[in-house]
Every structure is written in C-alpha cells, then in structure tokens.
Amino acid sequence: MFSMMSIRSRRSALVAAGTVLALTGAAACSSSSGGGSGSSGGAAHKKVRLITGVKSDPFYITMTCAAKTEAKAKGMDFGADGSAQWDVSVQRPLLDSVAASRPDGLLISPVDTSALTPSLKQIQSAGTKVALVDTTVTDDSIGITRISSDNEKGGRVAADALAKLMGEKGSAIVISVKPGVSTTDARIKGFTEEMKKYPKIKMLSTLYDNDLPATAASQIQSTLAAHPDLGGVFAGNTNTGQGIATGLKQAGKEGAVKVAAFDAEPDEVASLKAGTLQVLVAQDPASIGREAVDQLAAAFEGKSVQKSIGTNMVAITKANMNDPSVGKYFYKSGC
Numbered sequence: 001m002f003s004m005m006s007i008r009s010r011r012s013a014l015v016a017a018g019t020v021l022a023l024t025g026a027a028a029c030s031s032s033s034g035g036g037s038g039s040s041g042g043a044a045h046k047k048v049r050l051i052t053g054v055k056s057d058p059f060y061i062t063m064t065c066a067a068k069t070e071a072k073a074k075g076m077d078f079g080a081d082g083s084a085q086w087d088v089s090v091q092r093p094l095l096d097s098v099a100a101s102r103p104d105g106l107l108i109s110p111v112d113t114s115a116l117t118p119s120l121k122q123i124q125s126a127g128t129k130v131a132l133v134d135t136t137v138t139d140d141s142i143g144i145t146r147i148s149s150d151n152e153k154g155g156r157v158a159a160d161a162l163a164k165l166m167g168e169k170g171s172a173i174v175i176s177v178k179p180g181v182s183t184t185d186a187r188i189k190g191f192t193e194e195m196k197k198y199p200k201i202k203m204l205s206t207l208y209d210n211d212l213p214a215t216a217a218s219q220i221q222s223t224l225a226a227h228p229d230l231g232g233v234f235a236g237n238t239n240t241g242q243g244i245a246t247g248l249k250q251a252g253k254e255g256a257v258k259v260a261a262f263d264a265e266p267d268e269v270a271s272l273k274a275g276t277l278q279v280l281v282a283q284d285p286a287s288i289g290r291e292a293v294d295q296l297a298a299a300f301e302g303k304s305v306q307k308s309i310g311t312n313m314v315a316i317t318k319a320n321m322n323d324p325s326v327g328k329y330f331y332k333s334g335c
C-alpha cells in the first residue's frame, strides 16, 4: 500500500490517490510547427508511418493500436511496423525503407540514443515531420515533438516502493535492457539516485539482458547463487520483468525476493497476481501514440506543436490491480 504523498517535478506530478500513485503528464513547452514536408492542407490523406522498438512487445502494440485509431479518425494514411528485436542493425533498414517512401509524418521509438540520428536527420531534412515516441535521441534537432513517460520519476517510484517492501535493508540489483536506451537509462538513473536514501540497502552492479527474458532469468539465478541475501530487484522493462519472474520461480524464491518492474504487459500482470512480482510501474503507451498523431496533425495544419509531452504512469500492486482506474493501464497483446 502506498501512503499519501505528492512530489512535483518539472514535467510531471506524482500524486497519490489512495493506493494508486499516478504521475500526471504535462506539456512542457510548445513551438510553432514552422516549415513542413511541403505538403499543404490538413491532416487528411497525409502519409504517416510508425516504427516501434519491438513489434511483438505489448507496450508498443498498445501504442500502435491507439495511434492507428487516432490516425484513422483524422483520415490519415497510417501504417506501422517495428523491429523484430531491440537492435540498431534491425531497426535501421526498416527506417531507411520507410524514408524511401517519403512519408509526410514518422512516429519512431529509436532503439539507441545516437546510432540512428544520421538517418533521422536525413528523413527530417527531406521534409518528413518526425515525432519521437517513448524513446528519444540525444540530438535535440530531431523531432518536432517528443512524447514519453517521465522515466526518471518512474525509477524513483520503483525505488521507494521496493525499499519499503525490503524493510529498507539487504541487497538489491537492477536488471535492464542495454545501455544507450533513453527510457531505461532514465529509469535506472532515477532508481539508483533514490535508493541512496536507504543506506542499509546495498546495490549490486547493474546487469543488462539485451531485452531477452531467458537472459534475465539466468542472471537472477546466478545473482541469487552469489548473493543469498538478495532481497530486491528492479526490472527495467517488460521482457526483463518476465525473465526475472521466471528465474525466481525456477529458484523457488517467488515472493521471497521482492520485485518492482516497469510496465504492465499480460505476463507481468499474471506474475503480479501470482505474487512473483510485487509492484508494476505501468506507463500509458496508448496516450503516447494518440498524442503523437495529434501533434503531427497540428503540424500539418500549421498549428503550434508541443515540443515535449509527459504521459501518465501508475504504480500497481496486488491491492489495487482490480481497481478499474488502474486496470485501464494494463497493456494489450492485440487490437
């Protein structure tokens, strides 16, 4: 259960409502849409493409479903695709092929903060309006809008929740995707900084699983073998959360080792219900997709565009998971 508290940051507010902690997204600033792809008129019939980080990932499936519905309502010619795995060498050819089709707008979750920037600069200078959704790139000149959760804040929420579950003592570890992913890097930053408030919790070195559940499963088992006092784990995203749940089950440590995991895809929700995972920091991928389409439409219509938008997150536990206001944050596996 979470006590009432309110924490405000530049882009979002963490407001507790009963047992549900909600991060309220907010528009940080707006700028004129400026030039464009040379295409005139409104949003109708504009060619818009979405490239997600991993096509089979329920976070991105939920985002795609919402973006598709919003684009259809605005009469856009919308298409979506995604990498088969979290890898620049897989996403780059996808980006280059979409670029060759000269879309009016592109929504993309770049799988690296810099490797794809040359391709993104090229597509943007050819006139395509780019919206960065979920992940971003370091180069601020990319993207007329950037829409994501406040991932650093979400990492802090996970740290406070996990510390309380651990009785504020023992060893803990972070397992995440790979360095150079803007979202999960921010989560780790927030988590590790917040954990410094709990001096009796010893943080072990962060491990990376390349977004492979099987790797996360074996990593948690080898960590348990080396550190029998392991009391807590922070899982940086869905596949990591799934893998850690599997590894704890295989080690017979369900519930003994507390886990705070990012996201709320079906397997994670099932593990929360089973008591293998204890906290899910759920994002709002549907709003990310919807807002991105709306910002592209505004740009096509020559209206002002919000340069960055923070979307909601909610900390979900077994105690509040049946609350309808929380259930709407569970991710989909299809639409």
Ligand code: T6T
Binding pocket: 053, 057, 059, 060, 134, 135, 183, 184, 236, 237, 238, 239, 262, 263, 283
């Ligand atoms: O956590 C999400 C997303 O925010 C992150 O950028 C990559 O992993 C997910 O898609 C979940 O697998």
